[in-house]
Amino acid sequence: MLVLLVNIKVKPEMVEEFRRATVDNASNSRKEPGVARFDFCQSGEDPTRFILYEAYRTADGHAQHRETAHYKRWKAAVDLMMAEPRTGLKYTSLFPEDSAW
Numbered sequence: 255m256l257v258l259l260v261n262i263k264v265k266p267e268m269v270e271e272f273r274r275a276t277v278d279n280a281s282n283s284r285k286e287p288g289v290a291r292f293d294f295c296q297s298g299e300d301p302t303r304f305i306l307y308e309a310y311r312t313a314d315g316h317a318q319h320r321e322t323a324h325y326k327r328w329k330a331a332v333d334l335m336m337a338e339p340r341t342g343l344k345y346t347s348l349f350p351e352d353s354a355w
Contacts, residue, residue, distance in 0.1 A: 255290060255347035256313050260306040260340055268335035269301055275335075276304070279328035283308070286322065288315020302337060309347060 264272045276294050283292040291309035310316040319325055 256310040256316055257345040257347050258306070258308040258310070258316065258342050259345065260308065260342040262304040262306070262340045263337040264302050264304065264332075264335050265337045266302050272304070272332055272335045275328055275331045276306075279324050280306070282322070282324035283319060286315070286319055288312060288318050 262272075273296070280292050280294045283289050288311050289308070290311050291307065293305075293307040295305045295307065297303035297305075308316070308319075310319065
């Protein structure tokens with residue numbers, strides 16, 4: 255399993271618009287066969303900071319996700335909303351095992 259943690263900081267005036275666009279992307283992403291989990295979280299201390307927690311069954315699942323219409327729609331919509339470039343770190347899931355997702 256490939257886990258991707260994406261850290262995002264959004265311009266303050268764009269928070270609600272970003273939330274709407276990202277909920278659309280996340281809800282569609284969860285329907286993809288290669289996606290085991292796709293969570294969208296907002297900081298309780300700084301409402302302009304968000305994290306995407308994405309778990310893919312394989313590295314190919316992540317590549318396929320980036321080719322979907324909803325991801326491309328999201329990326330085009332949110333690029334100008336960013337207060338700084340988003341960052342992503344890739345991890346290998348150790349627990350739970352893939353079958354437990």
